[in-house]
Amino acid sequence: MAYTREYFQASADFLRTRVDFTPEVGVVLGSCLGPFAQTIENPIVVDYADIPHFLLSTVASHAGKLIFGSVEGRKVVCMSGRFHSYEGYSFEELVIPIRVLKLLGVKTVILTNAAGAVNRDYRPGDVMVLRDHIKLNGDSPLRGPNLEDFGPRFFDVSRMYTPELRKLALDLSKRSPLQFHEGTYMFFPGPQFETPAEIRAARLLGADAVGMSTVTEALTAVHCGLPLLALSVITNMAAGVLDQPLSAKEVDEAAEKISGAFSDYMKTIVAAI
Ligand code: HPA
Numbered sequence: 001m002a003y004t005r006e007y008f009q010a011s012a013d014f015l016r017t018r019v020d021f022t023p024e025v026g027v028v029l030g031s032c033l034g035p036f037a038q039t040i041e042n043p044i045v046v047d048y049a050d051i052p053h054f055l056l057s058t059v060a061s062h063a064g065k066l067i068f069g070s071v072e073g074r075k076v077v078c079m080s081g082r083f084h085s086y087e088g089y090s091f092e093e094l095v096i097p098i099r100v101l102k103l104l105g106v107k108t109v110i111l112t113n114a115a116g117a118v119n120r121d122y123r124p125g126d127v128m129v130l131r132d133h134i135k136l137n138g139d140s141p142l143r144g145p146n147l148e149d150f151g152p153r154f155f156d157v158s159r160m161y162t163p164e165l166r167k168l169a170l171d172l173s174k175r176s177p178l179q180f181h182e183g184t185y186m187f188f189p190g191p192q193f194e195t196p197a198e199i200r201a202a203r204l205l206g207a208d209a210v211g212m213s214t215v216t217e218a219l220t221a222v223h224c225g226l227p228l229l230a231l232s233v234i235t236n237m238a239a240g241v242l243d244q245p246l247s248a249k250e251v252d253e254a255a256e257k258i259s260g261a262f263s264d265y266m267k268t269i270v271a272a273i
Helices: 005-018 093-104 163-173 196-205 213-222 247-273
Strands: 025-029 041-047 065-073 074-081 108-117 126-133 180-187 210-213 229-235
Touching: 005 041, 005 093, 025 093, 025 247, 065 247, 074 093, 074 247, 093 213, 108 213, 108 247, 126 163, 126 213, 126 247, 163 180, 163 229, 163 247, 210 229, 213 229, 229 247
Parallel strands: 025 074, 025 108, 108 229, 126 180, 180 210
Antiparallel strands: 041 065, 065 074, 108 210, 126 229
């Protein structure tokens, strides 16, 4: 389907009837990183199912709610639960949430995800600030007729993970008990985890971590001119790094374990942006 601006505007107009302020920062929370959402003061919660033209989360560890409110005195909107291509959504559909945030007036986007470590120096529980990404799989979410209202047909992605925000994130990491890195995220479509051979190939290509989300949202944000920060919580060593099978349980448990410290760190970022 070819979307029009009005299509996205219908979602934003509905949300404006529920919320009487303009959020400055839009946050997308990855698997089990929900505790940040619980720190939002005076929350206004809107179920995705109630928003016209929005998508529905089908993954158990994703809540499926937009939460508006304040964090450290800043107005935020937080997507507690995101959408992935492995749920059956097309890349084209995956532009919807970020475009709605843009129409709501958000000025900065922070994307978070759970990821597997390809870099052998990383450990579960570490955090990676995305410097760049590799996406060899799948289309661009910006494929199809271009909506000039959002951005140009051809757009630069050489600074898509905003350098100033990356610097801020690394500076603030010094105050966090967590271990931080800056690195390259490689997108795999899932839902299967990668094969050990795919992980060896990813390492050869320069990837530090792998995951099944984030790049569609990142490309959509950059296309419409939104400054962007993306953070991976390392939940496991990627396939074949250790001599053991991967499981969703391991990913969820690792994310849950650091979600408190990660949420504290996120608050310092929102306060400083
Ligand atoms: N691969 C892909 N996605 C992931 C992983 C992984 O190892 N861990 C958490 N999300």
